[in-house]
Amino acid sequence: MIQVLTILVLASFGALCSAQLNGEALRFRLSAINLPNCDLDGPSDPFVKLFSTTAPRGGDNHRDWEKFGQTSVKYNTLNPVWDEVFVYRYANGTNQRWRFIVKDLDNTWLNPIDDHLGRVEMNVDDYMFQLKSAKQNGSQALKYISMFLSHPIGGALLVTPIFD
Ligand SMILES: [Ca+2]
Ligand SMILES: [Ca+2]
Numbered sequence: 001m002i003q004v005l006t007i008l009v010l011a012s013f014g015a016l017c018s019a020q021l022n023g024e025a026l027r028f029r030l031s032a033i034n035l036p037n038c039d040l041d042g043p044s045d046p047f048v049k050l051f052s053t054t055a056p057r058g059g060d061n062h063r064d065w066e067k068f069g070q071t072s073v074k075y076n077t078l079n080p081v082w083d084e085v086f087v088y089r090y091a092n093g094t095n096q097r098w099r100f101i102v103k104d105l106d107n108t109w110l111n112p113i114d115d116h117l118g119r120v121e122m123n124v125d126d127y128m129f130q131l132k133s134a135k136q137n138g139s140q141a142l143k144y145i146s147m148f149l150s151h152p153i154g155g156a157l158l159v160t161p162i163f164d
Helices: 002-022 124-136
Strands: 024-033 046-053 066-070 086-090 097-104 115-123 145-148 156-161
Antiparallel strands (some): 024 156, 097 115
């Protein structure tokens, strides 16, 4: 019994290691267009929190999602272009999903809670498929992958891949 368990542990450890070794480092930047305005004294101050999961069906449980990045805040704009380069370790066929949540920084005395500007979810395999399709149609056509924001509906988040 112990031997069986040992083999199982080694096998799963081996699978994990090979997934990590086979993983491809995806590099990208984020921008957004036509975000909702949730400030009274000017445009929103947007920033993005980046989460991912490998849970089946995208993970309904909040604890399934792991934060892997956050942008800086861009003040007074509904069309922000964030400078940060994010690196994500992609492993084909492991059910990886992204959830990007866009917020409006408020944290003032009168308005202490950041407004929610929208969110997107995407299967990372689908993202890679779109990248490869665009590349096959001529790499010059590929500037970004666009994801429409929901909850509430409005605007789009753009993922701009960075190639070496
Ligand atoms: Ca606000
Ligand atoms: Ca604000």
